[in-house]
Amino acid sequence: MPSSFKVELSRDRCEVRVGAGLLNNCGALARQSGVEPTRCAIVTDANVAPRYLSAATDSLRAAGFDPVGVEIDPGELSKSLGTVGEIFDRLVQHELDRKSSIFALGGGVVGDIAGLVASTFMRGITLVQIPTTLVGQVDSALGGKNGVNHRDAKNLIGTFYQPRLVIADISTLATLPEREFREGLAEVIKYAAILEARMVDDLEREMPAIIARGPQALEAIVTRSLRHKADVIEHDEREHGRRALLNFGHTIGHALESSSGYGTLLHGEAVSIGMRAAARLSCQLTGLPSDQERRLLKLLRIAGLPVEMPEDWHNEHFIRALRLDKKRSDGGINFILLSEIGRPLIRRLELDQILGGLR
């Protein structure tokens, strides 16, 4: 059964829907969430469009919307102010106005760009996220973070802007390339590690069905992940506190991503290695029992994720990335550790402590 719940934010309300085949019904779902059936834009990329654009268009038309497709090039390089400008041109050309809405149909890149466009077009128009990747469905489509890259910094330009509705159609996961599917599992395991010990038990049991992409298993795991994320952002939309816990595995992960050249490791893969490293540091520094560390490690392996630091990890780019992190937080690195599974804490670590723990 499709599940449905509401997320209350300080100013905005975001509705979440998870289920198989929802894309074919996205127009009616949008109407039910109060999106006005007017001219709207479906922002998508050249990979996703051939697969899903016509289904989204048909469903929106049937519900009374007047959709236009706006395609961008796939990939991280599209996350630029230039692409944002091009999308604005298209929106003006198609005469979108204050009452129009933006549907983001695709993975994280599409969601990030479309979110920024929706938040800045005429000071903000309605946004609906329709993530078609596992990372998008369990993580990035919910929470309101968006952004594009500056030449010198990832996601430098962005806003916090909540979608009115997130539609996670788990049917779209069936055709996802294996590596992209598995990277999404890193974020799923992350929720379990930091927020719910029982979810680790369940993942140990369910992982074969998840990897086989059984619809029931997928629906359950996407829903459970999104509920965790919703709970966190309801308490801390702007990442002043608790939301930072979601960065478990991400400090090392980001440093690996930027030092190994974007694309060598997928984001989720880097996070997996980062979580494993954070678990080891947690054993050393905050008393995570070693059997719990081993359970997390095993789960990441079963999910088919990399867990070992790359052989050449200890290079100047990696150190520079961590130093930048340190500088940003005034001289120490705010690192997410565990005292046990489901009990995260933020520790201010020195660079040498981290490097020492990684050797």
Next chain:
Amino acid sequence: MPSSFKVELSRDRCEVRVGAGLLNNCGALARQSGVEPTRCAIVTDANVAPRYLSAATDSLRAAGFDPVGVEIDPGELSKSLGTVGEIFDRLVQHELDRKSSIFALGGGVVGDIAGLVASTFMRGITLVQIPTTLVGQVDSALGGKNGVNHRDAKNLIGTFYQPRLVIADISTLATLPEREFREGLAEVIKYAAILEARMVDDLEREMPAIIARGPQALEAIVTRSLRHKADVIEHDEREHGRRALLNFGHTIGHALESSSGYGTLLHGEAVSIGMRAAARLSCQLTGLPSDQERRLLKLLRIAGLPVEMPEDWHNEHFIRALRLDKKRSDGGINFILLSEIGRPLIRRLELDQILGGLR
């Protein structure tokens, strides 16, 4: 005495300070409002910088900030995504981060651009508005609207983003060119017309002192205007209802601005003509007593503002601008009228009703 009050918004709190000589104390005032004394950028333009940039810089340094000046070209042409990109480059170059802040020092253009930059740099950093024009001080610096222009549409790209602090240093009004000063009075008279009949009495009495730019008169009128604006936006930050009342005079005003070529009429001058026209329509349609219409007309004239429609107003550009307005609101033009001074109402008018009333 400088006055100080708080504006409670749905998510954010904005502090407002009005007084003579406050610019020289802007660093300490920012500290008092909780702005962290770190690296910050003072966004200003080439007209304002020679006059006030060093005072702002000195005051911020004295309070422990580390300010860098970012100058843009003066004028409406700077309101582009290109300028925003250039400012991002400067912020990156100067290594601003999440804890940094932006001080907007100048008129409406500077405030609009700096506000958008602050709202989108690393998903939003602290913004302080230091308006140096009367329009900025009584209106645009407070309320969180920002934006830049698209080739085809004014203010198409922008957000709602509240400043932490607005510092209205009325000393900066002393050197304002006469025409720019008087255009600010249009917005002052607007608050009186739509929100407070007694303010019309007071303006009739005080206008000579205001025009002579007596510090006490200016401080009183800026404070009173900002309190009115604060009251409106506290109830309707995103302009879903009551905030639209602030558009009194602006429907005709905007159409005049866009049909007479930007720059021929200053914004406040166009609004003045628009308010006079709206008052006449109010007599015809909503029973505004004609003696009240005459009082508003007289007040606009004493303020030195134009009130007559330009001779060539009835041209295709003017009609097109109104038609665009009509299209935006689904077939009628939402027009702000008065039933009496201080009692505004929103009426849906047909294009011909408006044109007929203007003849």
